Amino acid sequence: MTRALDEIPSARRDAQRVEAAYARLREAIVKGELPPGDAILQERLAKTYEISRTPLREALRMLERDGLVVSEPNRSFRVAGFTMSEMEEIYVARLPIEAMAIYQTVPQLTTRDLAELEGLMAQMATYANAEDYDSWELPHRAFHSRLTSKAGSRISRMLSELSDHAERYRRYYTIEGPRAWNIGCDEHRAILDRCLAGEPAEAAFALVAHLSHTALSLIELVEPDYEPKALRIAVEMANSLSKERP
Numbered sequence: 001m002t003r004a005l006d007e008i009p010s011a012r013r014d015a016q017r018v019e020a021a022y023a024r025l026r027e028a029i030v031k032g033e034l035p036p037g038d039a040i041l042q043e044r045l046a047k048t049y050e051i052s053r054t055p056l057r058e059a060l061r062m063l064e065r066d067g068l069v070v071s072e073p074n075r076s077f078r079v080a081g082f083t084m085s086e087m088e089e090i091y092v093a094r095l096p097i098e099a100m101a102i103y104q105t106v107p108q109l110t111t112r113d114l115a116e117l118e119g120l121m122a123q124m125a126t127y128a129n130a131e132d133y134d135s136w137e138l139p140h141r142a143f144h145s146r147l148t149s150k151a152g153s154r155i156s157r158m159l160s161e162l163s164d165h166a167e168r169y170r171r172y173y174t175i176e177g178p179r180a181w182n183i184g185c186d187e188h189r190a191i192l193d194r195c196l197a198g199e200p201a202e203a204a205f206a207l208v209a210h211l212s213h214t215a216l217s218l219i220e221l222v223e224p225d226y227e228p229k230a231l232r233i234a235v236e237m238a239n240s241l242s243k244e245r246p
Contacts, residue, residue, distance in 0.1 A: 014055070021051045021059035029068045029079055030168050036082035040069060067165050084219050084226045087169045091215040092234040094162040098211065099204040099238035101148035101155050102191075106200035108150040114196060117146055121192055128181040133174060137167075143188065147195070147207070173218040180217070187213065208238040 028034045028049070046056050060077050063069040067086075069077045080086070109117075120143040127136035141163060148159055174180050187210035194203035212235045219226050 017055040018058040021055040022062045034079050038079045040077040084223045088228045088231045090165045092230045095234045095238040101151035102207050103200045103204045105150035106203050
């Protein structure tokens, strides 16, 4: 028993090192410090980011599960590509699930929930005005999470994971897209207004419009000739929730 207790601090320190390595590398990939398609040279990475080899390997396995790196022969890794087909796949999965989740959540939102959503909206607007993506992303993630929080823990985990996968694409669109900051504020405001009015179908419709606009605008920026057939089908499916609209 004493030996097991003595090992706990060491195990906790190891876990903290892995988590720190994961967070730092994830940030580097999302921000483009490690460009899409680049081979990951573990020795160089360990030196650049001051990460020891064991937590680095564990962090890379976690990033592989996130879809941010891909494994190659000889236990090497490469930064996952930045492709419209991958982005489309993420949004095809996300749209119907998130639309259903907000539809389920809106009738259950309390006065406190709505007040917290207003607070998150105010933070997003402040950071959008400053075009500070890193600060904006925190309340933005919390905003979307709260919009779907009553749909069940399994769905919440799925949506959180899909949002993680989408972050590189969301960041690029938000920073590079024409008027993306202003449009994003208007779209989030429209979603919240429907929640405040207690209109689940309208909230789902506004959410689908927002997510699909982000995906389609990114395609227009990066690969205008790409035809997102599956995404358009997913939008139609998700919008089926709003058929009761007057």
